[in-house]
Amino acid sequence: MPAANTVVGVSPEEQLPAGATTQEDTELRYLLLAAQREGARYMSGQLRALNLTPAQAEIILVLAQREPLTLAELGRLIVCESNSPSRIVDTLVKRGMVSRTPGQVDRRVVYLGLTEQGQELVPKLQEIDAAVDAAAAFRLSSDEKQVMIRGLRRMLDGTVSGAALATRFHG
């Protein structure tokens, strides 16, 4: 398991001598940043009607697929809030979408699940997800998507986020 402060698969000790870097690499980094920002902005817009944020939606959708989960387990499945996503879950509990049940055996843990109100949101969220997917990827060919997915997976190999997504989409 890599340390928290690991990038993209490179532990601090094995960093490359930063020699072979071109401006394109920098542009690629900022393009990734920009794509993520614009995507998030759009997603936010779509979710505004439901009064949900992208992070909250991610949690609800993961719970819909894999509840019950402890807070730590959930943290290992989502990209957001790498540690324990207590606070985001907190808001969802306050709004009555997520339930928190103290563990019987291990009384440190809390089991999370969707309330009825939370479950009712799921179809809408899936719909929005699909719309955002379509908006984000419709300009890419199938081949391009494949290359990007493979490349990004490789970049993320050995990171916490990478592990989370591997479990989530292929675990």
Next chain:
Amino acid sequence: MPAANTVVGVSPEEQLPAGATTQEDTELRYLLLAAQREGARYMSGQLRALNLTPAQAEIILVLAQREPLTLAELGRLIVCESNSPSRIVDTLVKRGMVSRTPGQVDRRVVYLGLTEQGQELVPKLQEIDAAVDAAAAFRLSSDEKQVMIRGLRRMLDGTVSGAALATRFHG
């Protein structure tokens, strides 16, 4: 100029019927998020010794290349803080790295530049940038980078972030 809430090149009116979406599209979105997060985390780590954040470093590097800039111009060149990045600049001014000069002709504007102390940081920041570039991209082949760059540019075509990066890297 597209409206602020435009994604990835799709204005709200011309959205696709979200039909042809696969799980891969969703994975791609989350991979983009994860790559950006891990990259930012790493960058943060590298910058910690300088007591700077990635957003602050971006601003210093842009100013190094194109000062003087008004706040609005700067906002159009960076990916962060789409509106006027008053507050981030504020901290940099307080720490003595950026200077703010009221405009003589148009007294609404403020001209931003690097102080001597700010300029001294630039080489170090460029070094860090190169290191992060290397760490992020060294697992990708040249071809893969090309495909990703082209694809991302296309995704961002017509967005504010896309315009910012186009100006910055090819303007």
Next chain:
DNA sequence: TGCTCATTAATGTCACGTCAGCAATGAGCG
């Protein structure tokens, strides 16, 4: 000139993401 409208920058509000630190609990081991 006087009016209206656009632009620029600043600010308040909200929700995160990161980090560090903490309390409670559980597990391993003598």
Next chain:
DNA sequence: CGCTCATTGCTGACGTGACATTAATGAGCA
């Protein structure tokens, strides 16, 4: 049992990022 250590979840501090609103200024036009 008693000690130590790891894990789980919570919380405070800090710095964004998004959005809306506002104040000041400039530009266009009758």
